[in-house]
Amino acid sequence: MVDVVDGGNATSTFTDTLDGGNAFTIYGPGLVPVPSMDPVPHVEITLDTVVPGTVTATLYRIQDDRTMRVRGLVNVPAAGGFGGIDTEPPLQQTVSYRAEYFDVNGVSLGFGETSDTYVDYAGTVIHQPIDPSRGVSVLLAQGAAKTLSRPFEGEVIKPIGRSVPVYIGTGRSGLEDINVDCVTFTAEDAARMSSVFGGYDGDEQLPVVCFRSSLPTGLPAVMFMVVPKPAAEPYAYAGGEEAVMWRLSGQEVAPPVEGIVRPLLAYSSLENAYATYADIEGAYLTYLDAETDFDLAGA
Template sequence: MEVFFDPSGLEPDAAYIRVVRYSERREWPVRGGVNIAPGVAALDFEAPFNVEATYRAQMFTATGASIGWTEASTTVLEYAGTIVHQPLDPTSWVTVDVMPGSVSPLTRPEEGTLVQTEGRDVGVWIGSGRRGLRGVGVSLQTRSIAEADAFRDLQGSYAVRQIGTVCIRTSSTIRWPRTFFARGDFAENDRTIRFGGTKVTFDARVDEVEPPFPGLAVPLLTYGDLDAAYATYAERDAAYPTYTDMDRDYSLAGLAD
């Protein structure tokens, strides 16, 4: 989901903005939308499927003083299916099928201690409030060997180190969060490969976790991509009315690879 606030709609003194998304009764800082300059677009790779998402931006002066919020804009990202991706590298992703093993009790524990105090017939609960989901059964199936390899690499490979957190987004009616950040050790299970097929399932008990700091993001479009698309700076500058238009030409993403 591209999130773009036209500079003409911002306060004149706005030196940078912070973009947030409101979805499923939660507020999410948009990855890649933290302290960005006016005229810069953010790509929300964590937007939930088929539910309302409302975006606003908080504006700040060069000295860091807040000067208010933009108007809110609400949209729906329509998609049928399930995608798992690496939060710090959204180019590392795979489509999967949610399997019946994912239908299990969803538990959000409240951690604390029951204390028996003098003079009371019943105990006193001293707790810290409900936590995120714990021990969620997740069973996901890939349809090809390439997809199985991609899923395995989401949490790191022998050559590339990654954080263990994954982001699961699904249109399934299963009652996971629509943007589900999960941590678990997925076991790879051969379903049909030994019989000449291509299907593999990945099963785990996962815990819901906080996403990585949203200021950390891998850009989809790089200057290397632009350099690969145009032989000279003059050609590149002539192709776009403004630098903002150039920075939003995602059709060139990946050309430098």
């Protein structure tokens, strides 16, 4: 029996959104976790039912009581369904997803149902949020994230006529003075870590990285941190000439704008997989089928 909150059709699946009695079932996202460096652990997402009248949609990821918009799936065209890849899910923790739907005027039509998944990847991954193809799996150094500090921002003042000072603050900041020193063991992984921060001749990247780990570090499950001075040094104790110790220190910041990303599955992926546009049309029944052919991601 579904609760009715709007006096409408009792078969409505909208239990917490006023929907005018629409009995159309809005299922949660279809989720496929990919626990491998392909190029980073991710979740493939498909939504094939939307609220009638939907023009655009935004997908949200919910974990540890924190709600974040999924990168690349913000205000996307959604009439008939939509899909994409979340390259920033937490590792070895249950995570939930749900979509919010909007009409042609940008007015919210409510949320669909929630779906859960679990990315069973053991390890620590650092990648460039704007370009998830730039990522690497690392070994955290001993003492990494040993001390965690979230200071309060404010000052103590002494008003005239008061014998005891008054604290005036603006709340707590994110984590500061974070140390996530780590090791790569091969020349290939060292190159991947270097690419996270970019190079020369137009290969500029943000100093903000996405950090995820299955280890009990005490850090947020999905943390964005600015690393203004990444440094590399030989790591002789690893028993190999290619091992590198990466000195990564910085502070927690908000993620880069979630609408900006270099997609793993783009139209160019279809162009590279098929000889002609007619071949593309013949391979898929709907645009959604093409948009969610995740086997072509990275092509």
